[in-house]
Amino acid sequence: MSESRPYRRPIDPKWWWAPGPYRAYTLRELSGVAVALYGAVLFAGLICLVSGPMAWDSFLGFLRSPVSIVLHLVLLAGVVYHVKTWFETLPKTMPKMIVNGKQVPATEITRKAQMVAAGCSLVLVVIAAWAFR
Template identity: 45%
Template sequence: MNVKRHPPYRRPMTGWWKRDPFFMRYMLRETTAFAVAAYAIVLCVGVVRLAQGEAAWNGWLQALRSPLSLLLHLVLLIAFVIHAYSWFQIMPKTLPMIKMGGEQVSAGAIQRTGWSAAAIATVLVLALAAWWQS
């Protein structure tokens, strides 16, 4: 007896993340991690240029002032804001339950604390940079 065998069913995976807004947000969040990596590379190149001497450092600083670099930094800034927003959104879901005064801390309070910490760190870094320049 000759039985015709069919291959097992395989669900198509092309564009799986486009089918659900949740997965689209997930992919956007994961894609913004490449912006973080790109900026880490920019900073590492700066450290290497600093180690190579004043001329190399000044050349790197001049390259950062080019229109293409400014556009890249604008795109990276937008990606960083999206990245931070998405992480602060999922922070209450990933943290262990936090209780204060016998009650669970709300998701909104956790998100506001994250944004506040980010804002304070930004102000401190900018103040330090301004102090360093003077």
């Protein structure tokens, strides 16, 4: 008769905060919330703009408040972290790039994509600074 009595160990319910790659994953995913929140701020601005000059002025007032400045700094840090880690994940989500019969290394894809993202952001900042000079 079989003596087999397989024992299933429970999964650690806090695996997502285990030090190392699991915590890095959780932080990467959490930083996506910063992107969503920043989108919500922009959306609120748009609604205020549609609602009339009074609403728009109060939105601008909110933007100038210390709470908003701290919030924007925190969100900026979150978004920058998200962009960095998003492009680190990018090579894992796309088909292998074969150039001249050889596979392009993941690190190179990440580096170039991050440079393009940084370049686009810089161009956007320059355009915004020029428009509001």
